[in-house]
Amino acid sequence: xxxxxxxxxxxxxxxxxxxxxxxxxxxxxxxxxxxxxxxxxxxxxxxxxxxxxxxxxxxxxxxxxxxxxxxxxxxxxxxxxxxxxxxxxxxxxxxxxxxxxxxxxxxxxxxxxxxxxxxxxxxxxxxxxxxxxxxxxxxxxxxxxxxxxxxxxxxxxxxxxxxxxxxxxxxxxxxxxxxxxxxxxxxxxxxxxxxxxxxxxxxxxxxxxxxxxxxxxxxxxxxxxxxxxxxxxxxxxxxxxxxxxxxxxxxxxxxxxxxxxxxxxxxxxxxxxxxxxxxxxxxxxxxxxxxxxxxx
Ligand code: GDP
Ligand code: MG
Numbered sequence: 630x631x632x633x634x635x636x637x638x639x640x641x642x643x644x645x646x647x648x649x650x651x652x653x654x655x656x657x658x659x660x661x662x663x664x665x666x667x668x669x670x671x672x673x674x675x676x677x678x679x680x681x682x683x684x685x686x687x688x689x690x691x692x693x694x695x696x697x698x699x700x701x702x703x704x705x706x707x708x709x710x711x712x713x714x715x716x717x718x719x720x721x722x723x724x725x726x727x728x729x730x731x732x733x734x735x736x737x738x739x740x741x742x743x744x745x746x747x748x749x750x751x752x753x754x755x756x757x758x759x760x761x762x763x764x765x766x767x768x769x770x771x772x773x774x775x776x777x778x779x780x781x782x783x784x785x786x787x788x789x790x791x792x793x794x795x796x797x798x799x800x801x802x803x804x805x806x807x808x809x810x811x812x813x814x815x816x817x818x819x820x821x822x823x824x825x826x827x828x829x830x831x832x833x834x835x836x837x838x839x840x841x842x843x844x845x846x847x848x849x850x851x852x853x854x855x856x857x858x859x860x861x862x863x864x865x866x867x868x869x870x871x872x873x874x875x876x877x878x879x880x881x882x883x884x885x886x887x888x889x890x891x892x893x894x895x896x897x898x899x900x901x902x903x904x905x906x907x908x909x910x911x912x913x914x915x916x917x918x919x920x921x922x923x924x925x
Contacts, residue, residue: 636685636800638718643692643740645733648725649752652783654678654691657793676815679807680793686805687796690717717745719799721792722773725753726765730772741774748795749775755782818845821891825859825903828887829872832879837871840864842911842921856900857891862908862921872905880905 642650658678680687714720720740730737740747751765766778777795781788822843830838840863847858861880863869873880884903891899911917 633684634802635804636797637688637803637805638800639688639690639716639806640719640721640796641690641692641714641717642721642723643714643736644723644750645728648723648728649783650723651691653721653723653750653752653781653789653792654689656783656786656789657687658689679809681805681809685797685800686807686809687800688806714739714743714745717743718801719796720745720747721750722747722769722775723750723752724765724769726751726757726761729768737772746799747773747775748792749773749778750792751778751780752783754780755785755787817850817895818848820894821845821848821857822859824890824894825861825883825887825901828883828890829861831886832883833871837863837868840868840912841872842908844921850897854898854900855891855895856902858902859904861903861905862911863905864908864910864912866907869905869907 642654644650654676655678658680676691678689678691680689720743722740749766749769751762751769754762762780766780769775770778776799779788779791779795781792783789822845825843826838826841829841829843833841842862844860844862845857846860847856849856861872863872871879872883874882880903884901887903888899888901891901908917911921
């Protein structure tokens, strides 16, 4: 009797900020796990999402975008990129139509030396002008050693099936790494904080989103309702004022939007309380970063 083979492996999604990595991962995993916004560097942590079937398990990692570290938080983010090169069975290197390899030459070199098969994904082709896709493809294939170029539009879910097929063609034979009932290695608290952070990114300008961190102080799941108490940390008093807004209007808006999104994500009613606190210059302080869970 033939024993059906089981495949399992790690597929790491890397690329510069804002090229569509998180959008793609969510499509591949089929759940809204990563937060996606139009601002770069929304993804600060590495997030794992699983796609399971009877015969395979794909462990996707969505990583923060690659860049030259400017401050402590970014240094920490970049260490995820290094780790993701080490444990990958397949790398999905994602680019859009506009990015070049400026600032990430050292990472490209590491990818080329790693020996890990690379699928080069050119995203946002819905926006391509005539000839642009060919140009972008020629540029990146001259820089990255890849097995295949896959043009897609993650936004329009175009050609993303092709990626799944190419992954399955290369996935090693291996038993599952994670319980198949699990979707992600991250806790519900983590997703709650990411959803609130996404709303902060959407509602405030300039440095505010980058200076904010969300900590879930309390997360209680009751029969029909989840009650969440979140603290939004900012770096300075002036930022606290901006977050709260005139008569609390800005924070109220964020709270309403976050609650709606949390209810969609968890499929339950959510009671959300938000508070704002100042944690002076937390982005530059290693101890404070650790407290917020940035532990390389
Ligand atoms: P990441 O930083 O690489 O994770 O990028 P995100 O997934 O957060 O996406 C960055 C921005 O690009 C968001 O505004 C997305 O809606 C947008 N985006 C992602 N994929 C596509 C696409 O295929 N076409 C277009 N036009 N926009 C896209
Ligand atoms: Mg992202």
